[in-house]
Amino acid sequence: GENVEQHPSTLSVQEGDSAVIKCTYSDSASNYFPWYKQELGKRPQLIIDIRSNVGEKKDQRIAVTLNKTAKHFSLHITETQPEDSAVYFCAASITYNNNDMRFGAGTRLTVKP
């Protein structure tokens, strides 16, 4: 089955700096890669996703890149703000086969004011 690895497990940046979180996946058939943000005590919420027919997607300060050959994808947050502090999870799934997503272990991002 699919195995998703996520790095780093913790990340601390100064407000205004950029943050990058990287994930690798094992199943080359995976074709959908969402990112979720989980603030303390709250539910995970989708912040951005990318499908395998696209190499990059951007939404304001966040962007995701996908390298299908290398089987890795990354989340980029620019101009970080304290409210970006949360745990971020990457995930991968094969949407035409099993819909269940396999998540990375999470990255705890702390943005210091």
Add this chain to the structure above:
Amino acid sequence: EAGVTQSPTHLIKTRGQQATLRCSPISGHTSVYWYQQALGLGLQFLLWYDEGEERNRGNFPPRFSGRQFPNYSSELNVNALELEDSALYLCASSNLFPAQVGGYTFGSGTRLTVV
């Protein structure tokens, strides 16, 4: 529109007992997924139900089971509770093609504590 609702919010059980957790998906969603989030750890896939059938299960022992009802709500049952079952149990729902509609929507979870 109501989101994914889970009940109860908190549950305290004694080792060896059974726990039942409930989830109501967003209206129109036919798939329900269960995940275990132990403290400080990631989301571990437990079960996926769609149209009343178990479609896939993660690497958990058989004492973790569940079902989906005709109204698409779902139950997760954990038998013979062990201390390490203490975790936040998250339910998520989607239609059959989550990639087309922005992935999953998660509930707020049930925090199960086994003492």
